[in-house]
Amino acid sequence: MTTITDVTVHDVRFPTAASGDGSDAINRGDYSATYVELSTDDGPTGAGFTFTNGRGNEITCAAVRALQHHLVARTVEEIAAEPVAFWRTLVADVQLRWLGPEKGVIHMATGALVNAVWDLRAKLAGQPMWRYLAELPTDELVASVDFRHITDALTADEAAAILDKGRDGLAGRLALLERDGFPSYTTSVGWLGYPDDKVRALTRAAYTDGWRAMKMKVGGPPADDLRRARIIRDEIGPDALLMMDANQVWDVDEAITNMTALAEVDPYWIEEPTHADDVLGHARIARAVTELTGGRCRVATGEVAANKVIFKQLLQAEAIGVMQIDACRVGGVDEVLAELLLAAKFGVPVCPHAGGVGLCEYVQHLAVFDFLRVGTSLTGRMVEYVDHLHEHFVDPVRTRGGRYLLPTAPGYSATMRPESIATYRFPDGPAWR
Amino acid sequence: MTTITDVTVHDVRFPTAASGDGSDAINRGDYSATYVELSTDDGPTGAGFTFTNGRGNEITCAAVRALQHHLVARTVEEIAAEPVAFWRTLVADVQLRWLGPEKGVIHMATGALVNAVWDLRAKLAGQPMWRYLAELPTDELVASVDFRHITDALTADEAAAILDKGRDGLAGRLALLERDGFPSYTTSVGWLGYPDDKVRALTRAAYTDGWRAMKMKVGGPPADDLRRARIIRDEIGPDALLMMDANQVWDVDEAITNMTALAEVDPYWIEEPTHADDVLGHARIARAVTELTGGRCRVATGEVAANKVIFKQLLQAEAIGVMQIDACRVGGVDEVLAELLLAAKFGVPVCPHAGGVGLCEYVQHLAVFDFLRVGTSLTGRMVEYVDHLHEHFVDPVRTRGGRYLLPTAPGYSATMRPESIATYRFPDGPAWR
Structure with a gap:
């Protein structure tokens, strides 16, 4: 069992705005990362981030700090066993959900944390993420999807059929x-x-x-x-x-x-x-x-x-x-x-x-x-x-x-x-x- | 002329969660305000807030701080003269827009600041907001609306016609x-x-x-x-x-x-x-x-x-x-x-x-x-x-x-x-x- 012992967030910004790199009709930023590290008691460090455009990166960092207690002291194995339950602790937090729901700063912070857990899972499996995901059994992949609010377009059975068929070839x-x-x-x-x-x-x-x-x-x-x-x-x-x-x-x-x-x-x-x-x-x-x-x-x-x-x-x-x-x-x-x-x-x-x-x-x-x-x-x-x-x-x-x-x-x-x-x-x- | 000299934000939270007040299928919070005060060189203090559900109120406060420089040293009169230009300094900030766009934490913080300016305008006019708005000339009201992205449903001319007709009776x-x-x-x-x-x-x-x-x-x-x-x-x-x-x-x-x-x-x-x-x-x-x-x-x-x-x-x-x-x-x-x-x-x-x-x-x-x-x-x-x-x-x-x-x-x-x-x-x- 690997326990997440601590979450560290870094506000990392690269001074890209001056050069015009990345400039478009509405954005001109200093490419930045709200960078998350998950420390574990035993094993690798999980890394995840969300991308921002410079100023305001401290806001997504604050959002990570508001959410991170949902990860500390959890084991990677229990998260992997009930991924939707874990996901909902973040996106359906009864106080933080109001700040989205499921959008903007709070959801970007959620993405940084969730991705860091997946990074950890793949590192523990010793595989690049693409291979780790591609080799997961269909039922584990389906169990990772929260179908709430999308069942009118995609059911768990349809998802399973797509993923099973994806094994061919x-x-x-x-x-x-x-x-x-x-x-x-x-x-x-x-x-x-x-x-x-x-x-x-x-x-x-x-x-x-x-x-x-x-x-x-x-x-x-x-x-x-x-x-x-x-x-x-x-x-x-x-x-x-x-x-x-x-x-x-x-x-x-x-x-x-x-x-x-x-x-x-x-x-x-x-x-x-x-x-x-x-x-x-x-x-x-x-x-x-x-x-x-x-x-x-x-x-x-x-x-x-x-x-x-x-x-x-x-x-x-x-x-x-x-x-x-x-x-x-x-x-x-x-x-x-x-x-x-x-x-x-x-x-x-x-x-x-x-x-x-x-x-x-x-x-x-x-x-x-x-x-x-x-x-x-x-x-x-x-x-x-x-x-x-x-x-x-x-x-x-x-x-x-x-x-x-x-x-x-x-x-x-x-x-x-x-x-x-x-x-x-x-x-x-x-x-x- | 009234100049906005400073913006202060307070993280104010009321302990409502324990009593079940406000509880519903997805929310159970400590009703909170990201409360903004605009100080002026001459005249009243503008007040605005956005509402949050408790934890995370510090995130909307951080978002207000990231936006507030757009108000400081501006006069209420110049904001009132070009309201869409002012509004876009907030919602189309080239670095902060990525955090929304126009949604979630960054947009809620925008609302707190924009409302505080309107509070100031009404106070300077000595009128409750409803009366201040109801008595504004049609062209000033229309000039307050950013029609970008809604012209397929409502044009400035249509808006003016509605507001002119609204004078009758x-x-x-x-x-x-x-x-x-x-x-x-x-x-x-x-x-x-x-x-x-x-x-x-x-x-x-x-x-x-x-x-x-x-x-x-x-x-x-x-x-x-x-x-x-x-x-x-x-x-x-x-x-x-x-x-x-x-x-x-x-x-x-x-x-x-x-x-x-x-x-x-x-x-x-x-x-x-x-x-x-x-x-x-x-x-x-x-x-x-x-x-x-x-x-x-x-x-x-x-x-x-x-x-x-x-x-x-x-x-x-x-x-x-x-x-x-x-x-x-x-x-x-x-x-x-x-x-x-x-x-x-x-x-x-x-x-x-x-x-x-x-x-x-x-x-x-x-x-x-x-x-x-x-x-x-x-x-x-x-x-x-x-x-x-x-x-x-x-x-x-x-x-x-x-x-x-x-x-x-x-x-x-x-x-x-x-x-x-x-x-x-x-x-x-x-x-x-």
């Missing part, structure tokens, strides 16, 4: 990934803060490095968006994929108007075309964009979708053609599992949101598990890749020719290097003093 | 309220933590006091819910209204099943029948309940609806027959104004959520303003009333015979008594030491 899919890696796309070429010549140079370099799918930010003045889009399309030719991300700045009708103009450069998806909570708005935009492009362009969203109930509705309303789970905005692996199963039920590919700090490290595991056991297809599947801050992780992502290579170290790849924590801890680390 | 409506007060209902009779005999005694007392609309909590074992509902219906007779509140514990199909049984006692509404984010689920339940009861019962929700985009969709999907705005979960008066206008556009009555601590004090102003200038009808309008903690306010609500009397003191009735703050401040006040 698993070895072959794994061999494919071991040979080729997992497909990805890059968002490093077209941040809104970059000038045109930088966009062109980065696009050319990325294409040379093997990337055949690239995402640009839109949501600035429409003429600027189109000009930058033409630069990228010009560099990558007609066959590579060009995705666009509006980061929610448009109204519903404005999104439709702007996509009418941008359709010229044959976008593969439009991401966050309007407010993230607007399921019905996304559905209207999806119908319009499908009609406008003969189905060549689809709507994508998810990086700020708060929980599985939002994803359930996006699927029910046929509002998305691509589902972009964020590994640490939702309540950790248990909720991601629910979302992967929902996506499989509705036949929508999952392309996880990454970037920030550590998100690439997290989501590679989820995408691989999804392919091996849930979605079982690579069609339309790509993991976002952003070339930032990987050097701060003990087990950083590795890519080759625009593909993620399979992680091999035990755990969820969330463990940060102690010297990075010390240097970038806010406000007392040397980077901030 | 305003004096007559005001005279009516001055004579009779504003209709309300009580939630003090049927908390889930109360035994049957207490429910019966409280119901009888409330009926004697003039209440003709009462709300009970459901979401326990269905047989218990029905037994308690029968007690209340038995006490109040067939003509008084009985409302039910499930606080989100049911799944969509479960809600429909349970309402099929509870229809026997002729409920007037079912509140929060499922997860608050589930617009499509509420729409399905609304269709079922309407059919089940021949339209006598409707769906109500809103107390944890995070923002105007959620309310917009609830209206677009015909998911609600009653809209329950919470005055301080959303981003303050500006956003409430958007929501009242949306409700008027769609013809759905607003019955504000109250209870907790200070919510009754807040929402009486909103309901009165809504009647005077926006919704212009009392049909189906009632403000929730809970008989808790009013003694801690300088200008507490007053009721007579189940109706709110018009507040007369300048401001938003949000100012807490200094001795209450001192006594209940967490963790150092004598009530908590």
Whole structure:
């Protein structure tokens, strides 16, 4: 038995705002982690985090502190035996639930803690998270999903059927990934803060490095968006994929108007075309964009979708053609599992949101598990890749020719290097003093 | 010119959990306020708060601290001249927005700050908030609404038309309220933590006091819910209204099943029948309940609806027959104004959520303003009333015979008594030491 003896939270911030890295229509931040370490009486340290954009990271840290007593003195084995009961101690805490419910700061903190427990489980099993999940028996995976509020879209029996079917051909899919890696796309070429010549140079370099799918930010003045889009399309030719991300700045009708103009450069998806909570708005935009492009362009969203109930509705309303789970905005692996199963039920590919700090490290595991056991297809599947801050992780992502290579170290790849924590801890680390 | 010189936030908590007051299917808390005071160089102190359920109030306090620099050294006049620009400094802060967006802790903190500014404005005008709002010119009211993300449902021109039309007959409506007060209902009779005999005694007392609309909590074992509902219906007779509140514990199909049984006692509404984010689920339940009861019962929700985009969709999907705005979960008066206008556009009555601590004090102003200038009808309008903690306010609500009397003191009735703050401040006040 391994007992969680203590929870430590670090406020770790990287000064990225000044360079324009990660800038888009609504965000310009210092990529930060609310970083959680679970000490145990016997065995490894569990690591988890949620990502924030700089200022305010102290708020998610405070939320972790408000929740952490639910973990201390629990054993990993008893949590693993009753995962929904454990999950509900966090998300249905009778006093803290009011602060969400299941959304924003309190849910992000929940995700950091839940993911740290899963990291610990995988480390204790001596397996990378993707393999640990892929080899779990169907009943244990199903038992990790809280079906409350989603049974109108997915039942436990349907989930079990998906996961059982996912065993077929698993070895072959794994061999494919071991040979080729997992497909990805890059968002490093077209941040809104970059000038045109930088966009062109980065696009050319990325294409040379093997990337055949690239995402640009839109949501600035429409003429600027189109000009930058033409630069990228010009560099990558007609066959590579060009995705666009509006980061929610448009109204519903404005999104439709702007996509009418941008359709010229044959976008593969439009991401966050309007407010993230607007399921019905996304559905209207999806119908319009499908009609406008003969189905060549689809709507994508998810990086700020708060929980599985939002994803359930996006699927029910046929509002998305691509589902972009964020590994640490939702309540950790248990909720991601629910979302992967929902996506499989509705036949929508999952392309996880990454970037920030550590998100690439997290989501590679989820995408691989999804392919091996849930979605079982690579069609339309790509993991976002952003070339930032990987050097701060003990087990950083590795890519080759625009593909993620399979992680091999035990755990969820969330463990940060102690010297990075010390240097970038806010406000007392040397980077901030 | 009045300059905001400083922002002070107090963590104030009242030990209500032990008594079962406020207990329902998912909440059992120590009613608390993240209480904000705006100091000015010249003139009154602005007061605002957001309500929380106890533990975690320090998190919303931290969020206020992260946002408060947006207010300091601003004048009330410049904020009033460009309210949307001010509102967006809070809700679209390029680093803090990620923590919501526009939901949960960060949005609740925004509401506390925005409401404190409005309190200051009304105090400077020497008017209670309802009168201050009702007398604002249409263009100033419209200029207070950020229409981003709602123009597909409500345009500025439509809002102006509603507000202009709201001038007609305003004096007559005001005279009516001055004579009779504003209709309300009580939630003090049927908390889930109360035994049957207490429910019966409280119901009888409330009926004697003039209440003709009462709300009970459901979401326990269905047989218990029905037994308690029968007690209340038995006490109040067939003509008084009985409302039910499930606080989100049911799944969509479960809600429909349970309402099929509870229809026997002729409920007037079912509140929060499922997860608050589930617009499509509420729409399905609304269709079922309407059919089940021949339209006598409707769906109500809103107390944890995070923002105007959620309310917009609830209206677009015909998911609600009653809209329950919470005055301080959303981003303050500006956003409430958007929501009242949306409700008027769609013809759905607003019955504000109250209870907790200070919510009754807040929402009486909103309901009165809504009647005077926006919704212009009392049909189906009632403000929730809970008989808790009013003694801690300088200008507490007053009721007579189940109706709110018009507040007369300048401001938003949000100012807490200094001795209450001192006594209940967490963790150092004598009530908590």
